[in-house]
Amino acid sequence: MKYIFVTGGVVSSLGKGLTAAALGTLLENRGLTVALQKFDPYLNVDPGTMSPYQHGEVYVLDDGAETDLDLGHYERFTNTHLSRANATTSGQVYEQVLKNERDGVYLGKTVQVIPHVTDEIQRRITDLAEKSGADILITEIGGTVGDIEGLPFLEAIREFAHEAGPGNVCFIHVTYVPFIKAAGELKTKPTQQSVAKLREIGIAPHILVARCEQPLGKDVRSKLSMFCNVPFDAVIEEKDVDHTIYEVPLMLQRERMDDLVCRTLQLTLPPANMAHWQDIIRKMIAPQHRVRIGVVGKYIELQDAYKSVYESLKHAGAANDCGVQIEQIEAEQLENDDPTKKLKELGGILVPGGFGDRGIEGKIKAARFAREKGVPYLGLCLGMQIATIEFARNVLGLQGANSTEFDLHTVHPVIHLQETQRHVKRKGGSMRLGSQECLLEPGSLAHRLYGKPSVMERHRHRYEFNNEYREQFEKAGFVISGTTPDDQLVEMIEIPSHPFFIATQSHPEFLSKPNRPHPLFAGFIRAAHERMHHKPI
Ligand code: GLN
Numbered sequence: 093m094k095y096i097f098v099t100g101g102v103v104s105s106l107g108k109g110l111t112a113a114a115l116g117t118l119l120e121n122r123g124l125t126v127a128l129q130k131f132d133p134y135l136n137v138d139p140g141t142m143s144p145y146q147h148g149e150v151y152v153l154d155d156g157a158e159t160d161l162d163l164g165h166y167e168r169f170t171n172t173h174l175s176r177a178n179a180t181t182s183g184q185v186y187e188q189v190l191k192n193e194r195d196g197v198y199l200g201k202t203v204q205v206i207p208h209v210t211d212e213i214q215r216r217i218t219d220l221a222e223k224s225g226a227d228i229l230i231t232e233i234g235g236t237v238g239d240i241e242g243l244p245f246l247e248a249i250r251e252f253a254h255e256a257g258p259g260n261v262c263f264i265h266v267t268y269v270p271f272i273k274a275a276g277e278l279k280t281k282p283t284q285q286s287v288a289k290l291r292e293i294g295i296a297p298h299i300l301v302a303r304c305e306q307p308l309g310k311d312v313r314s315k316l317s318m319f320c321n322v323p324f325d326a327v328i329e330e331k332d333v334d335h336t337i338y339e340v341p342l343m344l345q346r347e348r349m350d351d352l353v354c355r356t357l358q359l360t361l362p363p364a365n366m367a368h369w370q371d372i373i374r375k376m377i378a379p380q381h382r383v384r385i386g387v388v389g390k391y392i393e394l395q396d397a398y399k400s401v402y403e404s405l406k407h408a409g410a411a412n413d414c415g416v417q418i419e420q421i422e423a424e425q426l427e428n429d430d431p432t433k434k435l436k437e438l439g440g441i442l443v444p445g446g447f448g449d450r451g452i453e454g455k456i457k458a459a460r461f462a463r464e465k466g467v468p469y470l471g472l473c474l475g476m477q478i479a480t481i482e483f484a485r486n487v488l489g490l491q492g493a494n495s496t497e498f499d500l501h502t503v504h505p506v507i508h509l510q511e512t513q514r515h516v517k518r519k520g521g522s523m524r525l526g527s528q529e530c531l532l533e534p535g536s537l538a539h540r541l542y543g544k545p546s547v548m549e550r551h552r553h554r555y556e557f558n559n560e561y562r563e564q565f566e567k568a569g570f571v572i573s574g575t576t577p578d579d580q581l582v583e584m585i586e587i588p589s590h591p592f593f594i595a596t597q598s599h600p601e602f603l604s605k606p607n608r609p610h611p612l613f614a615g616f617i618r619a620a621h622e623r624m625h626h627k628p629i
Pocket of ligand 1: 444445446447448472473474475497552553554555556
């Protein structure tokens with residue numbers, strides 16, 4: 093087993109996760125099996141209780157783990173299978189250490205950050221390495237070198253590398269080389285200082301990845317090489333990509349990053365064959381057609397809040413030879429005006445997941461517009477609940493219909509708390525989470541799109557369709573096309589009289605990959621194209 097540790101310097105949001113994932117793509121294409129793991133130094137047990145303003149999207153795994161969005165990159169860029177074991181936070185580490193202490197595991201000892209916390213961190217590396225059976229484990233350390241809370245993780249990987257011995261561990265430090273306009277120069281000092289900080293801890297990076305907006309040039313590379321003490325060819329330029337993040341593996345390959353990793357880890361492997369990956373990118377960069385999709389959400393100004401949704405749209409676009417122009421529409425802004433202005437030019441409307449009542453009425457207006465004007469609609473989780481409320485109010489005439497999440501005393505609770513949620517008091521990890529089976533109605537749109545009668549999709553919700561209203565909805569042409577195998581929970585709905593109106597209680601965006609677009613998204617983009625260009629693809 094070989095190990096790669098990815099750290100970050102200078103600033104956050106450098107795309108360390110993307111770099112780690114892209115390296116994973118290259119190594120897989122050189123014939124290795126790769127496992128990826130994220131360490132997050134914050135004290136929350138998981139990001140499930142954090143606001144998207146703090147954290148961006150919460151990415152859900154098959155086993156129901158609520159994790160960092162970088163795990164989404166890992167799944168989209170590689171074939172790795174992720175579970176709870178692939179995402180560790182300081183909160184989890186301390187929780188385990190404190191439990192051990194109470195259980196008497198350390199009896200007689202003073203429990204300390206070194207060695208008890210650092211040992212628990214190392215145990216999580218070793219455990220995953222063994223469980224995954226992969227050839228190589230890439231571990232990304234969240235945060236920035238110099239953060240107080242990151243120190244135990246850095247000490248743990250230093251100790252780990254010491255034990256593993258040379259040739260078995262590769263340290264990669266991702267940093268930022270800013271371009272100062274007034275001076276017309278790229279500046280290496282922040283990187284030098286951040287590497288110095290790492291070396292103080294006892295970690296000397298083998299590879300330096302310089303994130304930059306301008307090419308580094310020979311001089312800057314030499315300077316980084318000399319003062320960060322890495323070989324000249326181990327300074328990797330990672331410029332902002334021109335078109336799509338899926339170009340990153342190709343860019344890193346051009347910089348020979350995978351060769352360097354193989355050299356450091358003493359691996360002799362054939363070069364990566366990236367022909368298939370190049371094909372996908374070609375389709376993304378130069379599509380034949382274009383569609384405009386409106387995503388109506390409440391965290392629209394945040395790039396990361398609907399990350400997997402945006403990525404899934406792009407995958408589906410590539411599959412249909414369509415460039416997807418995403419219009420990010422703030423739901424609240426639809427509330428007071430006629431929504432026509434903002435929605436009329438769209439090929440399709442997507443309402444993603446969400447919590448809390450802000451923007452709900454705007455989303456209902458968007459769903460109404462889509463239903464009445466025949467605009468393709470895709471509802472995800474909350475987006476299905478919204479479509480249900482809209483139909484209840486405007487087709488069934490159930491005035492004031494709502495979800496009890498937004499109006500506890502509504503006369504028509506068409507969406508209500510799941511039975512199994514009624515006794516739940518704790519907020520963390522207590523929703524209906526992870527992969528769940530859904531059976532599809534034969535002949536329905538859902539069935540035609542998926543092409544099979546039973547599907548597994550990931551979930552993250554507390555509320556559900558209220559079964560007392562089923563008959564009333566169905567009589568009015570609202571089809572329940574997917575349910576749990578016991579028929580108790582509505583998983584998918586659709587309106588067959590509409591060109592494309594479908595919504596799911598699940599989060600299909602967590603299963604889409606560039607080379608395996610999700611069928612619901614692919615169908616949605618196809619329908620959007622037909623609407624915009626009046627012809628099938
Ligand atoms: N807030 C809704 C629920 O809990 C929807 C959740 C979501 O969109 N993830 O059921």
